[in-house]
Amino acid sequence: MTTINLRDYYIEDQTIEVSDEMAEALRSDKLYETAHQRRVKRNQEHYVIYAMEACGFPPEDIRRVVGELYYVFDMRGPEEAKEHFQNSPY
16 A cells, blocks of 8 residues: 555545555556656647748747747646736737
8 A cells, every 4th residue: 555645636635544555556646647748748849840830930039939939838727828918919
């Protein structure tokens, strides 16, 4: 048996005992979800690059925006980004 904290997988901060197989399945699922989120962010970056090229932005501006995009992805959560978008003039 393995003791896990549900906070690592859900919102609730509670420890429970689960079988080793269940603990491994939860860890594996968490890793998959993290990798999926990385892929989603990469795809979003590709669309930004396409759009900026189509609008005629020079390569140095595109590089600057992509760098800022990396920073924003690392420092802001999806809900914060959604709220910012909804309150923006775009």
